[in-house]
Amino acid sequence: MSNKSKWFSTLTVTTVSLSVFLLSSVLWLISNFSNLNMTQIIFHLKVPLEGSDTSFMTSAIFNIIFPSAGAILFTYFLLRLFKKKNLKYSLLLKFKKRRKTITIFKLRYSTMVILLNVAAVLIFRYSFKIMDKQFHFKEFISVQFSDSNFIEENYVFSAGKLRFPDKKRNLIFLYLESMENTYSSIDEGGAFHENYMPELTEIAKSNISFSNNNQLGGNLGGVGTGWTMASMFAHSTGLPLNIPLEGNSMGSYSSFFPGAESLGDVLQSNGYKNYLMIGSEAAFGGRELFFRQHGDYELLDYNWAKKENKIPSDYRVWWGFEDQKLFSMAKEQLTEISKKEEPFNFTMLTVDTHHQDGYVCELCENKFSEQYANVIACSSRQVSDFIDWVAKQDFYENTTVVIVGDHLTMDSDFALDLPEGYSRTLYNAFINVPEDIVPENTLNRKFNSYDYYPSTLASLGVTIDGDRLALGTNLLSSEKTLYEVYGAEMYSELNQKSSFYDNEFLYPN
Structure with a gap:
């Protein structure tokens, strides 16, 4: 094979395999996730993925890597075959005593190279069409070349704005994985005929809970709410987790949004001790960097649980350990932490209701036909039991509990048949707020x-x-x-590039 032929073969194999890789990746993302955007996808590509559920990695290998490898082998051997022998189909005709052979078609090596590259281009085009429909790809690219002043004009710095009470209250902040009000019954403001989260519904009704309607509701989402780290960042800093195409999403892997000020930063500077307890590895998705650098949180994660012999060294289910153990460990830690003089911020993140279909623990009941519904119901009961326990503790009198859903579920096939016009919202509840704080209005609010x-x-x-x-x-x-x-115009502005955002929070100085 000549050098020219080798070059064409290499180019063709590369083009075909990349097109198959892109299409396989897009289809895998769609089948395993919902409510993703390009910002979150790019962020995932830039941050550590260690500690993720192994089933996702296995699924990615089978559905992305294997088809791509197959495309490489198929293209390579096909081109080798045609280089040695052109494909020819002939038809033998008989006219009395004479025979005549007519060649219907003859496919040469050069023609096959052209056809394979054309096929690759068509696959690329189809993939980008799906990406644009599902992840708004064109919009993401276009906003990289725009510059909005919205953040600069509306951002409020905390300097000189905050006054803490003489007796500081403790905070328990509970992120509920993929918990949305959709899981409640239609009568309560949800979207299902049965209420999969009756305990959480009652907690919201019995305490302060903000709604976008007259029933159980919440925030309508928007930029920075579609994925756990983005959601935590938005909740904690009041900023979107916008990721530019160029450079590192965190400035560098040793610095996570160095100019941003978070809830943890504010609390730490006012004498609080911050804690983060999760049933997975803190390193996943950049969480460890964020919580260590913004509030110096003590990380109580899966690796901590093994080190402290809370679980066996070889124990691993789902993303690490299940919520049953999370709540048990949280009770132990809160009992010890509450004995200290300094006020605390104890932040938790559940995991059992992660997609796909959730994790079935020994506390789960088989009440509903779908596994995910049973896991949601189990989570609702466990959260309620935990809140009941907290309410009985001596430290509760001076402790506020905040519960929020971290993002809408990414379980792609669970919330499909919703009532027409139904708006999916995230769960929220503020428990044991000081008596002198009475919100003017909790219903029909538009917030994020x-x-x-x-x-x-x-x-x-x-x-x-x-x-x-x-x-x-x-x-x-x-x-x-x-x-x-x-209104919704703010999301269009926040999606755009902001020089103020980059210079002030992402790459200060």
Whole structure:
């Protein structure tokens, strides 16, 4: 084979395999995740993935790597075959005593190279068409070349704005994996005929819970709420987790948004000790960097549990250990932490309701036909039991509990047949807020994850001048949120590139 032929063969094999890799990746993402956007996909590609559920990695290998490898082998051997012998189909005709052979078609090596590259281009085109429909690819590319002043004009720094009470309240902040109000019954404001989360519904009704309607509801989502790290970042900083195409999403892998100020930063500077307890590895998705660098959180994760002999060294289910163990360990830690003089912020993240279909533990009942519904119901009971336990503890009198769903479920086949026009929202509840704090209105509010940042501080009795902080608004006040002022237009602005955002938070100095 000549050098020219080798070059064409290499190019063709590469083009075909890359096109198959892209298509396989897009189809895998669609089948395993919902509510993703390009920002979250790029962020995942830039941060550590260690500690992720092994079933996802296995699924990716079978559905992405294997087809791509198959495309390489198939293309390579096909070209080798045609290089040695052109494919020819002939038809033998008989005319009395004479015979004549007519060649119907003859496929040469050069023609096969052209056909394979054309096929690859068509696959690329089809893949990008799906990406644009599912992940708004064109919009993401176009906004990289725009520059919005929205963040600069609306961002409120905390300096001189916060006044903590003389007796600081403790905080238990509970992120519920993929917990949305959709799981409740239609009568309560959900989307199903049966209520899969009756205990959580009752908790919301019995305490302060903000809704976008007259029933059980919540925040409508938006930028920075579709994935756990993005959601945590938005809740904690009042900022979207916007990721530029160029450079590292975190400035460097040793620095996570160095210019951003988080809830943990504010609490630490006011004498709080921060803790994060999760049933997976903290390193996944950049969480360890974020929580260590913004509030110096003590990380109580899967690796910590093994090191402290909370679980056997070879124990691993789902993403690490299940919520049954998470709540048990949380009770132990809170009992010890509450004995210390310093106020605490104890943040938790559940995991059993992660897609696909959730994790069935020994506490789960087989009440519903779908596994995911049974796992949701089990999570609702466990959260309720945990809150009941907290309410009986001596430290509860001076402790606020905040519960939020981290994002809408990414289980692609669970919430398909919803009532027409139904808006999926994230769960929220503020428990044991100081008695003198009475929200003016909790119903028919338009808000998003950024508003939880100042609202959480306010629920601790912190006075916020102007009731605005970062891009968030204190929901416990009468101040309008940015969403109520600007409507959905704010999301269009936040999707755009912001030089102020990059220079102030992502790459300061």
